[in-house]
Amino acid sequence: MAVVNTSTDFQRARRPEQVEARRQVILETARAMLHEQPVAEISLRELSSRVGLARSNVLRYFDSREAIFLEIMDETWKSWLGTVEDRLGEPGPPDGPFGAETRVAEVIAGTIAEQRLLCELISLMAGELEKNISLEYARSFKRRASANSARLAALVRAQLPYxxxxxAQHFAGSVFVVVAGLWPYTTPTETVLTVIREMGLPHPGDVFAGNLREGLSNQLVGLAVRAGRQPG
Incomplete structure (x- = not known):
């Protein structure tokens, strides 16, 4: 991975393509760190050190530590939506009552459960990551978030046109609410994990995908019933 070693190099990045290249170095470094430790443990000081810059130089390209992780979230979100679109394009709803609704829920739950980083960032978005960003960045991020949510709603509606x-927008929003609610329980402390084992319960991380699928299925079946749909 390319690393810029001096603040002088960053000061010379005046053309748009140079600025974007510098931003990508910072984002790539942050992504690599996310494979090693959770978001909460990554400080701007440590990230800047990995990139090879002072914090003030990193902040020339992103207005805060939190904005860096929101950028990664947006990119990961878009990539996940592409996967959802591909999976929903595959043939065949499952048999049984409300088969089409169950299939949509299974695809969304299964694909997002594979995106552990996205789940972590979703769980932190409102409570942590959106609390230290500028008004200008908030406008940019929320517009992109709205577009991503609208894309998910459109994908769902294409499968369930009624x-x-x-x-559909309500359901797209509920996907994030359910993920944000379930995900923090997937990494319990050792003390809590000891109690879970004593009680003979499964590790929360092992049942995340199933619980998410159940929650989203219930959402879609409920919307189907309200729309007057019959099982079949």
């Missing part, structure tokens, strides 16, 4: 725009 849903209204409002219902």
């Amino acid at each position: 849903l209204t725009d409002a219902a």
